[in-house]
Amino acid sequence: MEKEKVLIEIHTRHARICTCALRKTATRAVWGCGNADADIVFIGEAPGKKEDQQGIPFVGSAGKFLGEMLASIGLARADIYITNIVKYRPPDNRDPLPEEKAACQDWLTDEIRLINPRLIIPLGRHALTYFLPDARISEVHGRLFTQAFPDLGTRSIVPLYHPAAALYNGGLRTTLKEDFLKIPRILKTLNKKAVPEK
Ligand code: URA
Numbered sequence: 427m428e429k430e431k432v433l434i435e436i437h438t439r440h441a442r443i444c445t446c447a448l449r450k451t452a453t454r455a456v457w458g459c460g461n462a463d464a465d466i467v468f469i470g471e472a473p474g475k476k477e478d479q480q481g482i483p484f485v486g487s488a489g490k491f492l493g494e495m496l497a498s499i500g501l502a503r504a505d506i507y508i509t510n511i512v513k514y515r516p517p518d519n520r521d522p523l524p525e526e527k528a529a530c531q532d533w534l535t536d537e538i539r540l541i542n543p544r545l546i547i548p549l550g551r552h553a554l555t556y557f558l559p560d561a562r563i564s565e566v567h568g569r570l571f572t573q574a575f576p577d578l579g580t581r582s583i584v585p586l587y588h589p590a591a592a593l594y595n596g597g598l599r600t601t602l603k604e605d606f607l608k609i610p611r612i613l614k615t616l617n618k619k620a621v622p623e624k
Contacts, residue, residue, distance in 0.1 A: 429462040429540060436536045440513075446529035448514035448522075452613065453478045458509025459536050465613060466499070466501075468492070468508045469534070471552040472522045478515035483508050488590035492549075495589070504518040507541050509534065511556050522552060535577045544616040546581055551586025557583050568605030570612050582616050584609065587612040 436456040444455070456473040459482055468484075476486035484492055493503060512522040512530045538546065547553045551563050558571060563585060571583045586605050592598040 430562075433462045433503045433537070434539055436533070436540060440533035440536065444513065444529060444533060446512065446514050446526050448512065448516055448526055449474075452514035453516050454481050455513045456481055456483050456510065456515070458507060459483060459515070460503060460507035461505055461508065462541055464505065464507040464541055466547060466609070467538060467541055467545075468506060468547045468549055469553045469556075470508070470510045470549045471517035472510050472519075473515040474519055474590075475515070483510055484589075487593060488588070491589040491593055495603060498603065499606060499610050507537075507543065509537055511553050527552070527556065538578055538581075543576045544582060545613055546583045548583065548585045550586075550591060553588075557581075558585065561585065563587060566592045567601065568608055570615075584612055584613075 437455075441455045441457070449455070452473070456477045470488075473483060474486050474488075477489075483489070493507075496502060496506065506573060512526050512532060513533060514526075514530075516522050522609055546557065548557055554561055554563050554566070557573065557575075558566065561571075566585050567587055568584065571585075572580060573583060574580045584605075587598050587602045589602065592602040594620070
């Protein structure tokens with residue numbers, strides 16, 4: 427089956443079986459979207475109000491800023507894949523709880539395994555600690571990490587600040603823009619990784 431079709435099958439299945447308690451308060455599940463063959467998968471925290479309304483990740487102001495940074499390295503949204511750790515909006519945009527992240531974990535795992543990107547880019551603290559639990563974003567942003575995971579195999583990871591955090595903080599904004607410019611060079615050094623059988 428084509429990758430796009432398998433991706434839709436993954437989203438449809440997890441939207442049906444996901445046990446995340448946020449389903450009760452969210453309008454809808456926000457599926458990851460973009461290029462099923464992408465070299466880069468960006469991973470945010472959880473949908474906000476606009477994403478919850480439209481069912482598409484990063485369509486608000488953080489998403490607009492992300493689009494500008496993608497353009498700065500010659501990429502469009504259609505070139506990458508973007509998703510969230512948690513697929514349902516937390517009430518009042520509060521931080522997702524550990525059990526909410528855990529409930530959405532298999533969904534994210536299936537997305538990553540299918541797309542098999544050369545590079546994973548966690549955006550912000552929540553996505554970072556999902557992959558590198560002991561890391562601090564202020565210390566690791568813009569650096570390449572190679573890490574083995576039981577369900578994902580060995581993955582290349584470059585954590586970045588979350589665009590929402592950088593929107594209203596000039597210093598972080600500059601740092602995030604500079605980190606973005608490192609991506610093409612890092613990508614060139616990476617090979618496509620094989621995904622282990624389940
Ligand atoms: N912030 C996120 O982390 N994800 C979205 O989809 C939107 C804003």
